[in-house]
Amino acid sequence: MGGHDYDLLVIGSGPAGEKGAAQAAYFGKKVALIEREEVLGGASVNTGTLPSKTLRESALYLSGFRQRGLHGLDLAPARAATVDEFLFREERVIAEERQRIADNLNQHRIVHIWGDARFVDAHTLAVRRPGWPETHVSAEYILIATGSAPFRPPMYPFDHGHVYDSDEIVRVDFIPKTMAVVGGGVIGCEYACLFAALGVKVMLIESRPTLLSFLDGEMSLLLAERMRALGVDLRLGETVEQVTLLARGVALGLKSGGRYEADIVLVAAGREANTSTLDLAKAGLTSGKRGALEVDAHYATQVPHIYAAGDCIGFPALAATSMEQARLAVVNMFHLDYKEQLSPILPYGIYTIPETSMCGETEESLQAKGKPYVVGNARFKDNARGKIIGEDFGKLKLLFSLDEMKLLGVHVLGEGATELVHIGMAAMHQNAGAALFIRMCFNYPTLSETYKYATYDALGNRARARGEVPPKGEAPPSAV
Secondary structure (H helix, E strand, O other): OOOOOEEEEEEOOOHHHHHHHHHHHHOOOOEEEEEOOOOOOHHHHHOOHHHHHHHHHHHHHHHOHHHOOHHHOOOOOOOOOOHHHHHHHHHHHHHHHHHHHHHHHHHOOOEEEEOEEEEEEOOEEEEEOOOOOOEEEEEEEEEEOOOEEEOOOOOOOOOOOOEEEOOHHHHOOOOOOEEEEEOOOHHHHHHHHHHHHOOOEEEEEEOOOOOOOOOOHHHHHHHHHHHHHHOEEEEEOOOEEEEEEEOOEEEEEEOOOOEEEEOEEEEOOOEEEOOOOOOHHHHOOOOOHHHOOOOOOOOEOOOOOEEEOHHHHOOOOOHHHHHHHHHHHHHHHOOOOOOOOOOOOOOEEEOOOOOEEEEEOOHHHHHHHOOOEEEEEEEHHHOHHHHHHOOOOOEEEEEEEOOOOEEEEEEEEOOOHHHHHHHHHHHHHOOOEHHHHHHOOOOOOOHHHHHHHHHHHHHHHHHHHOOOOOOOOOOOHHHO
16 A cells, blocks of 8 residues: 555445445455445435435326326326325435445445545645544545535525425425426426426426437437427527526526416526535546546556546546446556446436336438448337336337448337337347347237347338338338
């Protein structure tokens, strides 16, 4: 350790911090983890990923949403949920995940230091905790995994009881009748759907002309269609010009001249890295836009022994990618013979209602590259499992290279989308394609079967594009 207290100091206990610390400890390194909050898990566990997804499940359960399409019945929403019912499961899940992280740190013999960290020099951190004297700790390597916090545009009065950011909304103290969501990114779309499922009248205001523009264009349009059917009033290409506080709510003045009054407003305007309190300059570091740290392909900063991973380095800022970034940072800093690079194929899971997920290329990206491709679709309503669960609108869309029929992109919308995407992602990692899905035997009845029928559809589309009659066994799903 060269006279240092530890081999590695990790700042932050979110997905990147926990997994980075555990990776180093697994390989026998002496590790300490510093966390400034009174609980472990970072935003992912306490205010972000886990609570928002748990609230989504609670909303689906309490509203009876999943049962509305069964047996030909069009069920009205269940009785209005109380806020205690809404938050009950969330609190249980958060408590259990905090304990899991604590157990993981203890199992790996990672020293846990409570307090707010700042750099003293490039190898040393000062840790402050209310009521305790400041302490200094040093390490050969440092991993910054401080995560992010919601960006708060100054025009919104967040001290008002009816204006929330995305961290605060998980502690909402009443179920509103009306709601405005400002920002149509992943967080804004997820919460708009969640509250709409509870019967809340929701308007979503997004300055861009399309919803989640990183999605395949067709899937973005389908998601917008389903959100409107859920009751979300989508105002795309719209911005908020004025905010007026009311006796019981908030009024938003829109650029188009409209006015919308809501019981609560959720401002989902993106996030900014938690780096402002670290005294980065004392370590020779600087931050970029919204506090983000710049790293190289090995997740090293401009100071070679200081690494960074997770939300504090910016896009894609997903829990899954954050974990892998931190693991790779540790492998690189200690020159471990383990894994060499982050997966080139990353899944994106959006927990809207319905879910949507993707990996790989979109039609737009393939067109921009001038790469010939063919599309195969399979609808959930044509699938036996889809019929059983009343999934009338979901679909799987596969993109293959035109000549080799190699799988290039996977796009799913509907129940279980964030699980189904992994089948295609595994195939892409193996450079597989149509032949794999035609050969595979899928359980029946399952939504996974849609991979076979989307592939049949793609083979038929390719044959028709070439002016050929599809060979036997390569017909659309309705004929197979």
